[in-house]
Amino acid sequence: MKTAAEILAAFDNIRRAQNAGVYAPHKPLLILLALARVQRGEPRLVDFNDIEGPLKRLLVEFGRSGSANTRHLPFWHLRSDGQGAIWKLSGPRELLARPAATAPNLGELRLNHVRGGFPIAVDKALREQPGLLEAVAAQVMDAAFPETLHADIAAAVGLSLDRSTIIMAGERTAPAYVQSEHRHRDPGFRERVLRAYEYRCCVCGFDLRIGQVSAGLEAAHIQWHNVGGPDVEPNGLSLCSLHHKLFDLGAFTVEPSEFRVVFSQQAIGSQRGRDGELRHHGRPILPPQQRDMLPAPQYLGWNFKNVFKTPARRVGG
Incomplete structure (x- = not known):
């Protein structure tokens, strides 16, 4: 065996x-x-x-x-x-x-x-x-x-x-089981991304804290870490756990010119969904503190090509 x-x-x-x-x-x-x-x-x-x-x-x-x-x-x-x-x-x-x-x-x-x-x-x-x-x-x-x-x-x-x-x-x-070549994560990535976005979800503004601890707030990789996405602020978004999940499922992405949230036509909800998550469609994300921390086009392009469920809903007129 x-x-x-x-x-x-x-x-x-x-x-x-x-x-x-x-x-x-x-x-x-x-x-x-x-x-x-x-x-x-x-x-x-x-x-x-x-x-x-x-x-x-x-x-x-x-x-x-x-x-x-x-x-x-x-x-x-x-x-x-x-x-x-x-x-x-x-x-x-x-x-x-x-x-x-x-x-x-x-x-x-x-x-x-x-x-x-x-x-x-x-x-x-x-x-x-x-x-x-x-x-x-x-x-x-x-x-x-x-x-x-x-x-x-x-x-x-x-x-x-x-x-x-x-x-x-x-x-x-262990310890002899496998010498994996998978990249190690930078433990400081989460803190840097959350701080860049002032500890709030850049889609919905969620910023609840329990004492000094941010609750339900996560640092999302735009280009996933396991497929080569680096642990840097331009490859990160500060998202609440709900929007992190929706982002990784391809329900929405961020377009690279005006950094607006764009939902997929495959993301379909009831009136509650339209009044809730889909109301963010077409709105710009809440920006980070510095312009050089904004999502980089190459990472947004990767996300659109590999994760986002096309076609996109129309933005504006």
Whole structure:
């Protein structure tokens, strides 16, 4: 059986476009779906026809606009990561013999009932080593998504994450478990961003304090930290927890000329929603203390391209 350290290292090294600053959630979401199946005791291999629908829904909700159109690619390409250490396919020999770069289309995967899943040794370890599955899931989510989305993604894939079990698994494998290349966060980022915006949400002005402690106020990365976004003020927004969540879901972004809040046409609410969150549409953010702390165009551009759910609502006339 593979050790926990070997398995964690394999999942830590999946090839992702994030290395180039591009948000590509396809492989992480497929892995999380497969982990949830293992956790529920379902068979090791799953027919593409059975996982296509759930993966499409996840990509619509948590991916870039249009991500769902390429939902078949991670099912095929994941098999080449780590020389087959993570994902195996079963199907017609002539189809599987294609070069890794020559992916079948949606119709071919459906018609040939290609099945995919973790290799036997990995599947066995995930089922039998306490806490390992949860540790892998936590590692994948930490590498691919901001923390604001973790609980929603886990619920959407049907994955139960017991943090106490994850800690136990980490203790068994630490300190030799994995030398991750993930970037460390700057602990001063939050304080600098909140101070820049005078400890208020730059969208709604929320500034409640309990004594000297700001309540429910967070420093949001415009370009996410896990995809190369730096811990600097021009890549940060001071947001209340609600607007941080909406921002990371792509419900709104900030346009780079007049720094106005722009909501997605996909953000739809009742009259209460229109009187509440959508009333901020078209309004400029509350600015930081200094002009050089304003959101930088390159980070806003990244957010619009990778996170914001297009199309945008019209601003003004």
